[in-house]
Amino acid sequence: MKQIVNKWLKIVQYFLGFCFSLPCFCELCLQPSRRDFALCQSCESTLPWLGESCQRCAIKMTNSNKLCAQCLNFPPPFERLTALFNYAWPVSGFIAHLKYAGKLHFAKMLGSLMAKHLSCQYPIDCVIAMPLHPKKQRQRGFNQTIEIAKWIAKMQKRPLNNWHCTKITDTQAQAKLSAADRGKNLSAKAFYISPNFVAKHVLVIEDVVTTGATIHAFATALKNHGVSTVEVWCVCRTSLV
Ligand SMILES: [Zn+2]
Ligand SMILES: [Zn+2]
Numbered sequence: 001m002k003q004i005v006n007k008w009l010k011i012v013q014y015f016l017g018f019c020f021s022l023p024c025f026c027e028l029c030l031q032p033s034r035r036d037f038a039l040c041q042s043c044e045s046t047l048p049w050l051g052e053s054c055q056r057c058a059i060k061m062t063n064s065n066k067l068c069a070q071c072l073n074f075p076p077p078f079e080r081l082t083a084l085f086n087y088a089w090p091v092s093g094f095i096a097h098l099k100y101a102g103k104l105h106f107a108k109m110l111g112s113l114m115a116k117h118l119s120c121q122y123p124i125d126c127v128i129a130m131p132l133h134p135k136k137q138r139q140r141g142f143n144q145t146i147e148i149a150k151w152i153a154k155m156q157k158r159p160l161n162n163w164h165c166t167k168i169t170d171t172q173a174q175a176k177l178s179a180a181d182r183g184k185n186l187s188a189k190a191f192y193i194s195p196n197f198v199a200k201h202v203l204v205i206e207d208v209v210t211t212g213a214t215i216h217a218f219a220t221a222l223k224n225h226g227v228s229t230v231e232v233w234c235v236c237r238t239s240l241v
Pocket of ligand 1: 027043
């Protein structure tokens with residue numbers, strides 16, 4: 001019962017925030033942010049921006065090459081993955097507040113920053129948030145990437161399509177697995193794409209990419225379905241652990 005009440009409170013809170021421009025305060029310095037999300041311009045400049053990275057998979061690079069060795073030897077199934085930040089404080093905290101405490105205003109902040117700083121190579125037909133398994137989505141009450149993708153779709157003026165793609169394999173939490181096991185844990189069969197889904201160029205939104213196993217599997221499923229180009233925007237890119 002408590003869970004249902006909390007869920008409705010979140011929905012009402014989100015709806016009010018979406019419909020009315022309530023004054024926003026910066027999450028870092030607590031001063032008015034002077035824009036419609038909770039981060040001021042001055043604190044924005046202090047965030048852990050990604051910097052030099054592979055132009056195909058966004059892995060951090062220490063040399064001036066455009067592509068990492070992995071992308072040169074084994075090109076990934078997506079055309080380009082771009083990320084905004086390293087997985088570091090305070091952005092890691094923003095994601096944790098969104099994901100585990102249901103503080104949905106962080107989705108607006110992160111989505112707005114992505115739409116402001118990232119761009120697409122192709123004229124995209126639709127935006128897709130990385131699907132969560134329905135069981136996990138029910139437990140959490142929402143899919144955090146849908147919440148982020150909503151704002152990106154709105155700012156890109158493109159439809160958000162999240163009813164044709166489903167995660168059908170309830171894989172173990174990727175973070176608990178070793179890098180080698182993460183690869184084995186997921187294949188394109190983990191996703192179901194409805195035959196009614198028709199799109200040539202898609203933009204997929206993800207919160208954190210580490211090994212890239214999940215996005216590899218989902219991009220492969222989209223390509224197998226007939227999608228021509230898959231671009232990926234993620235909030236944070238981490239190195240292999
Ligand atoms: Zn601030
Ligand atoms: Zn790469």
